[in-house]
Structures are given as C-alpha cells and as structure tokens.
Amino acid sequence: NAGVTQTPKFQVLKTGQSMTLQCAQDMNHEYMSWYRQDPGMGLRLIHYSVGAGITDQGEVPNGYNVSRSTTEDFPLRLLSAAPSQTSVYFCASSYSSSGETQYFGPGTRLLVL
Amino acid sequence: SQQGEEDPQALSIQEGENATMNCSYKTSINNLQWYRQNSGRGLVHLILIRSNEREKHSGRLRVTLDTSKKSSSLLITASRAADTASYFCATESDNAGNMLTFGGGTRLMVKP
Numbered sequence: 001n002a003g004v005t006q007t008p009k010f011q012v013l014k015t016g017q018s019m020t021l022q023c024a025q026d027m028n029h030e031y032m033s034w035y036r037q038d039p040g041m042g043l044r045l046i047h048y049s050v051g052a053g054i055t056d057q058g059e060v061p062n063g064y065n066v067s068r069s070t071t072e073d074f075p076l077r078l079l080s081a082a083p084s085q086t087s088v089y090f091c092a093s094s095y096s097s098s099g100e101t102q103y104f105g106p107g108t109r110l111l112v113l
Numbered sequence: 114s115q116q117g118e119e120d121p122q123a124l125s126i127q128e129g130e131n132a133t134m135n136c137s138y139k140t141s142i143n144n145l146q147w148y149r150q151n152s153g154r155g156l157v158h159l160i161l162i163r164s165n166e167r168e169k170h171s172g173r174l175r176v177t178l179d180t181s182k183k184s185s186s187l188l189i190t191a192s193r194a195a196d197t198a199s200y201f202c203a204t205e206s207d208n209a210g211n212m213l214t215f216g217g218g219t220r221l222m223v224k225p
Binding site for chain 1: 143144146148153154155156157158161163201203205212213214215216217218
C-alpha cells in the first residue's frame with residue numbers, strides 16, 4: 001500500500017491565484033481530513049469527511065473548499081490564495097472518525113507571495 | 114484554539130537519558146493520542162490511550178493519563194539520537210465532533 005499520498009510536495013502561488021492540493025489513500029479509509037501546520041505550532045483542522053459525499057468544516061475552514069466524490073480522494077481547493085495561507089498542509093485518513101489511528105501524508109508546503 | 118498544550122516546548126537530553134513530555138487539556142475526552150513528527154515529514158502515530166485507561170506501554174514508550182487532572186505524559190526511556198523529533202498530543206472529544214485537536218508540540222533533541 002502507498003498509504004496517504006499528497007501532491008504537489010511544494011508550491012508557490014501569487015496572491016489571488018487558485019489551486020488544488022491533492023490527497024489520495026489506498027487503505028479504504030472512510031474518514032479523511034485536512035490540517036494546516038504553521039511554524040512552531042500544532043496542526044489545525046481545516047475540513048474533514050466521514051465518507052464519500054459527506055464533508056464538514058473544521059476549526060479553520062475559511063478560504064478552503066473540499067469535496068469527496070470517491071472514498072480514495074479528498075482534494076483541498078484554495079479559492080483565492082492569500083499570504084496568510086502560507087503553511088504546510090497535511091492530509092490524514094483513518095478507518096473511522098473516532099478512536100482510530102490517523103495516517104498522515106508527507107505534506108504540501110505552500111508559499112503564497 | 115488548541116485543546117492540548119505540551120510542556121516543555123523544547124527538551125534537550127543526552128543519549129541514554131529518559132525524556133518526559135507532558136500534555137494538558139481543557140475538556141473531557143474520549144481518547145488522547147501521541148504523534149511524532151520528524152523534521153519536514155508528516156506525523157506518525159505512537160500511542161492511543163482511551164479515557165478509561167491509565168497507562169499504556171509500547172516498546173520504550175510509556176503513556177499515562179490522569180483524567181481528573183486533565184493531563185497526560187509521554188515517557189521515552191533510554192533515548193536515542195533517532196528519537197530527535199517533535200512530539201504532539203492530540204485529543205478526541207465529543208465536544209469537537211470526534212475531531213482530533215492537536216497541541217503545539219514538544220521539540221526533543223537527543224544528543225549523541
């Protein structure tokens with residue numbers, strides 16, 4: 001199994017540009033989530049999904065959209081990038097939303113100029 | 114807002130010594146998890162301890178949970194240089210819809 005994969009590994013955007021961060025998992029996990037990690041800080045939840053067709057907001061959802069059309073994929077869209085969205089983004093998945101180990105991808109480093 | 118707060122923020126020890134990291138949280142939880150993050154990498158799950166458990170072991174790792182004090186500790190015994198990483202606690206509670214809420218982490222450096 002490849003586990004949780006994320007692309008791209010690194011991206012530079014200009015303010016106002018849009019882009020999609022890709023996340024895929026091959027473990028047939030129902031639960032997937034997106035976090036952002038700012039320097040010296042822990043992770044903050046952006047959006048999550050408990051299954052295909054179901055998404056919900058986390059702690060810091062503004063400026064981001066998600067969709068879950070398949071069990072495997074959970075893309076994160078930045079609608080109009082802002083410098084405040086410069087961060088490292090992690091995708092994670094688990095069998096369910098409660099009491100389970102979360103498996104993390106390697107992260108996407110995003111720089112917004 | 115961060116549910117869990119780790120203490121200390123940074124810890125430097127010699128190889129072979131024990132390392133203890135603490136985590137405090139604010140609301141009742143279903144479980145608490147510890148993760149490790151090597152520099153520039155994603156998080157790796159270490160241990161999950163449920164609210165009705167008081168202690169768990171995994172190899173050189175020992176985790177305790179005191180729900181009355183809303184705190185947990187992670188002990189790494191006989192540390193190695195390869196243990197150098199950031200360690201995060203994460204809590205899961207009904208209040209947050211079973212989402213994981215992470216603390217700010219403890220940066221551990223183990224000197225050879």
